[in-house]
Structure formats: C-alpha cells, structure tokens
Amino acid sequence: MSGQAAAAVSCDVLVVGLGCAGATAAIEAAEAGASVVALERASAPGGSSALSGGELYLGGGTATQQACGFADSAEAMYDFLVAALGPHADEEKLRRYCEGSVEHHDWLVGHGVVFKPSLHDRPTWMPDTDDGLMWLGENAAPFNSLAQPAPRGHRGPAPYYAGKVLMDALVEAAAAAGVETHTDTRAVSLVVEDGRVVGVRARRFGEDVEYRAARGVVLTTGGFVDNEPMLADHAPALLGHGKVSDGLDDGSGIAMALHVGAATRRMHAHEIALTYLPALAVRGLVVDGLGQRFVNEDSYPGIVSHAAVTHRPAPYWVIVDEIGFEDVPERERWGVRPAYAAEDLDELGAELGMPAGALAATVAAYNRDAERGEDTWFRKDPDWLRPLRPPYAAIDVAVGFHPGDRDSAASGNGVAGFTLGGLHTTPDGAVLTWAGEPIPGLYAAGRATSGIHGDGYISGTSLGDGTFFGRAAGRSAAGAVR
Incomplete structure (x- = not known):
C-alpha cells in the first residue's frame, strides 16, 4: 500500500471473490439483513x-430427479460420495451437504437457477444438449454396488459449458438482494484489530x-492452480x-x-482431467503407454483420469474399432479423429x-x-461390451478436443487440473487456526477452502460444495455482530 490515506468503504459483510461461493454467500448475508x-x-x-x-452435484430426491423418474435418498448420495471423493473425505461436511441437498436445490431454483427436467443418458464430460440432469458415475462399478444409483448431475439449460448460465442467475439474484459489487478491485491484505478481522485493504484502479x-469477511477467492510456487x-x-x-x-x-x-488442510488434493472422449472410450478401451487396460471405461471420466495420470505410465490411448467410432454421432465426437x-x-x-x-x-x-458378456477384470457394464474387430484405431488423448467453440482445456499433453485443498473451515464457514480455534470475523468457502473432498473428485462437487457452503458462510458472517 502507498503512504497516501486510503479511501474507506463500510458494510456489514464483505465478500472477496464473486464466483459461485461468493455469490451465494453474498445473497444469504443480504437476505439475513446485512x-x-x-x-x-x-x-x-x-x-x-x-x-x-x-454441473452441481445434488441429490436426495430433488424435484428435478423426481421429474425425470428417479428416486433418491440422502443416505444413497452420501454412500456414493464418501466412496467417490475418498479416501479421507470430510465426512462431517459431506453428511451436512447430502442431508441439505434437496433444500439447496430448491433454494437455487428459487433464486433463478433453471434445471430442465430431462436426462442426458450418454457418457460424456459435458452434454451437448440443454438437459438438466446427467449421470456422473453413479451407475458404474464399483459404485453401483455400494449405493443405489441415481443421476445427480444438475446443470443449467445450455450445451457444453453451462457455468455461465448458472453464474448469470446467481449474480442477478445477488443484485436483486441488494449486494453492491465492486469489480476491478483486488484485495491485498486483511485488516485485523484486537484479534478480529474487520476488513481488507484493496487496490482499485491504482487507488x-x-x-x-x-460483522465479517468471507473469502471466496478460488484455489491456487495458477500459482506455480504454491503448486x-x-x-x-x-x-x-x-x-x-x-x-x-x-x-x-x-x-x-x-x-x-x-x-490449511489437504493442500495436496487436486482434480486431474484427461481430454479423452468418454463416448468413444466406452465403445472400446483405454490403455496406458504399455498397452495395458487399467479401468472400466464407463466410469466417471475423472476417475479414469486419476487412474491414468497418477498410477499408469503415459501416453494414454483410446482404442476403438471402426464400428465403435462410427457409432458415435459426429456432433458428439467433439472434433476427435484417430491418430493411428x-x-x-x-x-x-x-x-x-x-x-x-502387449496391445x-x-x-x-x-x-x-x-463375447461372454462379463468384464471379469474391471466390471464394465455389459451394455457396452462388444468384441473389437479390425480395422482398429488409436486416439491420442494428448490431442484434446474442442466441444462447442471452446478450445481444449489441456495444454499440450492432454492433462489439465485444479486444486482442491485450502483453508481449514468449519461446516458453517468459520476459518480455523492451527489450534482449531475460529478466527473472529473471518469466513471462507469454495475452492479457497478444503471442502468435502478427500483424494477423489466427481464433477459438480466444486460448484455444489461452493454454493452450499458459501451460503453457510454468508449466514454465519451476517449473524456475527461485533
């Protein structure tokens, strides 16, 4: 900060960062009267x-699930997530998240978020349709034997990248609740007085x-994947x-x-994604650089990605035959072509x-x-089992894909990711010290925190975790009168 006196802005609750966690924190705080x-x-x-x-991971019997003909329970949702997000998932946060999921779904809908009551029933990273519900690995082994399967991927009415329509709705709801937004404003440090966080110092257009x-400051500033030294x-x-x-x-x-x-907690935790195409993989097999198969290809793509990048030698290939390749509609191939x-x-x-x-x-x-209709190695669903016949093709996942008009998320090697660890918080959003005591006036949510995840990941659990615990942090901050 310069030596000049800083301009001052006062409020009850200050939210730093306006992604999904920040938006829901701001809305809840404002609706609580702050x-x-x-x-x-x-x-x-x-x-x-x-x-x-x-995608937002929601379940327990939401109205969208019911409209699509699926029964679900908080217990089944919890059983799936504790296995899929583990080992070492935060079971206290996860239990609260699952038990509050139906209410959270309805809160989102009540604040302008739209989930079309239709199911996308084909393997994919992101649907090319505006369907409001999708499977995220619940119906694949081993998870289909651990919990009653139900699709829980809720998403806005947009093909491919639907995050913008979600955020448009939440930002509009924040404005309607009276939240004042200051863009182009970078928080630099926290202000502490008498052991309590009472604000932040920031820079805005050089000032x-x-x-x-x-009442409180809520940090919703995201993770640290863009910070190479921290990585x-x-x-x-x-x-x-x-x-x-x-x-x-x-x-x-x-x-x-x-x-x-x-x-902080679990700062090593991360999500890894391979730019392979699930629609092709389920019709063939995924192999590593030694030609070995290592996973059931109908798994959630993030599970396939983790199994590959963290445990198997690169490069990674999708092997299909001509029948399998042609079976995928061209629109769903995302521009992918065989390399060999x-x-x-x-x-x-x-x-x-x-x-x-080996191959x-x-x-x-x-x-x-x-030919026997049973995958004895990895328990792939029999609906996807079919002997491969010549001619064969190999698809190099490092080439990536181009859904819609967006470039591949990967950078050169077909692998991309983000961090999952962060500040240690209570389920109500209070930031803790190393001694386990809340820091007065300081709250956090979203990828700036260690949320429900252990060493695993499922799509929708970042936006789901961020919006759910963002709301909790906003309520806590609004109620924390100095």
Missing part, C-alpha cells in the same frame, strides 16, 4: 465458475481502498499440466488468511511404441470377456 459489498478483481463477476461445465466489515510446495502433481481456471486462481485469499494465523489406424493389433501397438504383443494380448482378453 449490508453486503462483494469485491471481484476481474472486470466482471463469475470467475472460474462461469467457465466451468456448470488504495480500505473496506471495513462490521510446487503443495500440489506438485499438477506441475506441467494445463490449468482449469480463469487464470486468477492464484491462492491470494489463502495467503491473506495464512498471514493472520489461518490453518491398422488392420493388425501388433502393427498398431508397434506404431504406438508399446511392447511387442494384442489386452484386446484379446477384452474380447473374450465381451
């Missing part, structure tokens, strides 16, 4: 949330501005890969909180640099199971 100012360092709100696929919050220290598995973000997930909110004694093709698997394996005979042996084992 005056709310939201700071956004970009020129418009939305953040990484607006650039996302737009120093001090924001004072009578090297905490989540090195993401180094060298593409980044799923708006370019501003630099850990600034986490750093500000650390300076006033905050604790051959009549003979030994020839194809040699072109891919695999050990002699042929893998496909032979797969074909034997497919």
Whole structure:
C-alpha cells in the first residue's frame, strides 16, 4: 500500500471473490439483513465458475430427479460420495451437504437457477444438449454396488459449458438482494484489530481502498492452480499440466488468511482431467503407454483420469474399432479423429511404441470377456461390451478436443487440473487456526477452502460444495455482530 490515506468503504459483510461461493454467500448475508459489498478483481463477476461445465452435484430426491423418474435418498448420495471423493473425505461436511441437498436445490431454483427436467443418458464430460440432469458415475462399478444409483448431475439449460448460465442467475439474484459489487478491485491484505478481522485493504484502479466489515469477511477467492510456487510446495502433481481456471486462481485469499494465523488442510488434493472422449472410450478401451487396460471405461471420466495420470505410465490411448467410432454421432465426437489406424493389433501397438504383443494380448482378453458378456477384470457394464474387430484405431488423448467453440482445456499433453485443498473451515464457514480455534470475523468457502473432498473428485462437487457452503458462510458472517 502507498503512504497516501486510503479511501474507506463500510458494510456489514464483505465478500472477496464473486464466483459461485461468493455469490451465494453474498445473497444469504443480504437476505439475513446485512449490508453486503462483494469485491471481484476481474472486470466482471463469475470467475472460474462461469467457465466451468456448470454441473452441481445434488441429490436426495430433488424435484428435478423426481421429474425425470428417479428416486433418491440422502443416505444413497452420501454412500456414493464418501466412496467417490475418498479416501479421507470430510465426512462431517459431506453428511451436512447430502442431508441439505434437496433444500439447496430448491433454494437455487428459487433464486433463478433453471434445471430442465430431462436426462442426458450418454457418457460424456459435458452434454451437448440443454438437459438438466446427467449421470456422473453413479451407475458404474464399483459404485453401483455400494449405493443405489441415481443421476445427480444438475446443470443449467445450455450445451457444453453451462457455468455461465448458472453464474448469470446467481449474480442477478445477488443484485436483486441488494449486494453492491465492486469489480476491478483486488484485495491485498486483511485488516485485523484486537484479534478480529474487520476488513481488507484493496487496490482499485491504482487507488488504495480500505473496506471495513462490521460483522465479517468471507473469502471466496478460488484455489491456487495458477500459482506455480504454491503448486510446487503443495500440489506438485499438477506441475506441467494445463490449468482449469480463469487464470486468477492464484491462492491470494489463502495467503491473506495464512498471514493472520489461518490453518490449511489437504493442500495436496487436486482434480486431474484427461481430454479423452468418454463416448468413444466406452465403445472400446483405454490403455496406458504399455498397452495395458487399467479401468472400466464407463466410469466417471475423472476417475479414469486419476487412474491414468497418477498410477499408469503415459501416453494414454483410446482404442476403438471402426464400428465403435462410427457409432458415435459426429456432433458428439467433439472434433476427435484417430491418430493411428491398422488392420493388425501388433502393427498398431508397434506404431504406438508399446511392447511387442502387449496391445494384442489386452484386446484379446477384452474380447473374450465381451463375447461372454462379463468384464471379469474391471466390471464394465455389459451394455457396452462388444468384441473389437479390425480395422482398429488409436486416439491420442494428448490431442484434446474442442466441444462447442471452446478450445481444449489441456495444454499440450492432454492433462489439465485444479486444486482442491485450502483453508481449514468449519461446516458453517468459520476459518480455523492451527489450534482449531475460529478466527473472529473471518469466513471462507469454495475452492479457497478444503471442502468435502478427500483424494477423489466427481464433477459438480466444486460448484455444489461452493454454493452450499458459501451460503453457510454468508449466514454465519451476517449473524456475527461485533
């Protein structure tokens, strides 16, 4: 900060960052009667949330699920998520999230979020339709034996990237609730008086501005995938890969909180995504650089991605035959074309640099199971099992894909990701010290925090976690009268 006196802005609750967590925190605080100012360092709100696929993981028997003919329960949702997001998922937060999911769905709908009552029933990262419900691996092994399957991916009415329509609705609801938004404003540090966080120092168009919050500050500034030194220290598995973000997930909110004694949790945790096409993979098989199959291809794509990048040698290939490739409608191929093709698997394996005979042996084992209608290795759904016949093709996942008019999320090697660890918070959003004590006046939510995740990830659990616990943080801050 410069030596000049800073301009001052006062409010009851100050929200730093206006993505999905910030928007819901601001709305709840305002509807609880607090005056709310939201700071956004970009020129418009939305953040990484607006650039996302737009899925919110909701269940327990939402109105959208019921309209599509699916029964569900909070217990089944919890059983699936504790397995899919583990090991070491935050079970206290997860239990609250699942038990409050129906109410959260209705709150979102009541604040302008639209979920069309139709199901997208085909494997994909993001539907090319405006369907409001999709499967996110609940019906694939081993999860279909651990909990009653039900589709829980709720999304706005837009093909591919639906994050913008979600954020448009939430930003509009925040404005209607009376939230005052200051864009192009970068928070620099927290203001602490008598052991309590009472505001932030910020920069806006070259001017120093001090924001004072009578009740509390809520940090919803996103993760730290764009901060290379922080990645090297905490989540090195993401180094060298593409980044799923708006370019501003630099850990600034986490750093500000650390300076006033905050604790972090599970900073190593991350999501990894391979730019492979699920619609093609389920019709064939995914193999590693040694020609070995290692997963059931009808799994949620994030599970396939983690299994590959964290446990198997690169490069990664989708192997299909001509019948399987042609079975996918062109619109759903996202511009993907085979990198290699051959009549003979030994020839194809040699072109891919695999050990002699490895790919042929893998496909032979797969074909034997497919002919019997049972995947004895990985329990792929029998509906997708079919022996592969020549000619064969190999699709290089490093090439990426181009859904809609957006470029591939990957950067050169077909791998992209983001961080899941962050500030240690209570389920109500209070930021904790290393001693486990709440820091008075300081709250946080979204990817700036360690939320419901352990070492696993399912699409929709970032926007779901962020919006749900953003609301909790906003309520807590509004009620914390100094």
